[in-house]
Amino acid sequence: MADEERYHALAEKIFMGNSDLIPSLFEMIAGLEEADLLLALPGTAKGMAESYGKSEEEIQGMLDTLFRKGLVFKKETPEGTLYRLCRDLMQFHDASILWPEAPREYLDLWQRFMEEEWPAFSEIVDKILPRPVARIVPVGETVGGRQQILAYEDVRQMIEESGTIAVTNCTCRLTARKCDRPVEICLQIGKAGEYTIDRGSGREIDKEEALALLRKAEEAGLIHTTMNRAEDTHFICNCCEDCCMTFPLIINKKLHLCDPSRFTARIDEELCNGCGDCLERCYFGAMVLNDEREVVVVDEEECMGCGLCQVVCSEGAISMEVVREEDFIPT
Ligand code: SF4
Ligand code: SF4
Known part of the structure; x- marks a missing residue:
């Protein structure tokens, strides 16, 4: 040959x-x-x-x-x-x-x-896969009414219940280098963690460090994503909107490459002062400022339920509410 x-x-x-x-x-x-x-x-x-x-x-x-x-x-x-x-x-x-x-x-x-090559290939992936392989997990601490959230959509509970945990570099930020957000921040859990350590492609961390990395990711405006299967968590990736191989295509081409979480952001208009801090944090254009009322309004159709807007709201005006049934997450 x-x-x-x-x-x-x-x-x-x-x-x-x-x-x-x-x-x-x-x-x-x-x-x-x-x-x-x-x-x-x-x-x-x-x-x-x-x-x-x-x-x-x-x-x-x-x-x-x-x-x-x-x-x-x-x-x-x-x-x-x-x-x-x-x-x-x-x-x-x-x-x-x-x-x-x-x-x-x-x-x-x-x-x-x-x-x-990837943009054209991803359009094919979008058409042939019945459901995306990944889904968004909301920012853990911000989901109101803990009884509503399931173990496999709560990043902190995923860590608490995990076996081996390893941290690796984000493959997308490592290659694209379009922003300066953290690179060593993607988590491999259980068997994926053992594989990572065996290969030397990441380092073992304890739960405390994993939880601190999740918080760091949330403060840096990174979106948590995981396997799109209930009770099947191999990774928690922390994605940005510019380097990531999927989010720019979701945002700019509306490709269905990642499922939203089951949640949407809700604004308490009594608390919202119209400062607009959350607008920049929403990568999906799901928030608009109503100039007359000086409050932010969420477009539920566009909201991916990431919860990042809530992290920056100093007024506590944003809550996350369930809008999709439990069986929305594939088994
Ligand atoms: S950050 Fe909070 S207070 Fe400011 S506009 Fe957004 S929801 Fe309103
Ligand atoms: S409004 Fe935007 S930032 Fe807030 S949860 Fe929805 S998609 Fe995320």
């Missing part, structure tokens, strides 16, 4: 055979021998060593390197540790960008992909 065909074949394996840049991304971090091994997976180090006529130690060393690069994932089986290629574009993106030794030009090439 010609050199470039290997990388194109790898792109095809993650359903990105039409991409110009995905083969180049593989080529930048996988040598020819590594590419051949990737194409031959899934398999164990022993099985791969037999088919390649190499020692098991040599193949194990290559698989360890590919695991650290985020190109392979592993699973324990009765036959030994089974390795497989990253499953799809999102796994390739999320895992390989967090390769601790990733060179800057690799991150820059991902950013080029995000600008040149």
Whole structure:
């Protein structure tokens, strides 16, 4: 197989055979021998060593390197540790960008992909996925009537009930560098946390630090997002409206790439003094100032239920109220 065909074949394996840049991304971090091994997976180090006529130690060393690069994932089986290629574009993106030794030009090439190819691809994702893979979680402390909020939509309870927690860099801010908001702030929970620590792509933190990071994210105006499944929390990402791979497309193109939370912001007009601080904080254009009454009004159709407006309201005029049923969150 010609050199470039290997990388194109790898792109095809993650359903990105039409991409110009995905083969180049593989080529930048996988040598020819590594590419051949990737194409031959899934398999164990022993099985791969037999088919390649190499020692098991040599193949194990290559698989360890590919695991650290985020190109392979592993699973324990009765036959030994089974390795497989990253499953799809999102796994390739999320895992390989967090390769601790990733060179800057690799991150820059991902950013080029995000600008040149991702918008068109995301329109297809928007059309074919019945529901987005992620959903917004409201700013935890701000949801009124704690009985209304479910454990899997309360960031603080998610942390309290989690096992291992790790913090990683935000893949989007690391590559895009469009704002100066915190980079080391995305949380991996449970098995995802164990995977992160095993790979060295993040560091283990305790619950106290995780809660402090959530608060830091809220104060920096970052939107909490998680898996769009009830009781299935692998991550709490903290997204901005400029670097993020999804929010600019939600805001500017109205693509349905992330579900709202079950909540909406409500304004107490008695308390609102019309200062307008919340307007800037709402990335979704869901708030307008009523000049005559000097109060802010929320457009429920546009409100994504992130709760960030409430963080900046010094008058306590904003509360979050449930507007969607519990079964809105997929099981
Ligand atoms: S920040 Fe609070 S007081 Fe100021 S306009 Fe918004 S809701 Fe009203
Ligand atoms: S009004 Fe805007 S900032 Fe407030 S919860 Fe809704 S989307 Fe978030």
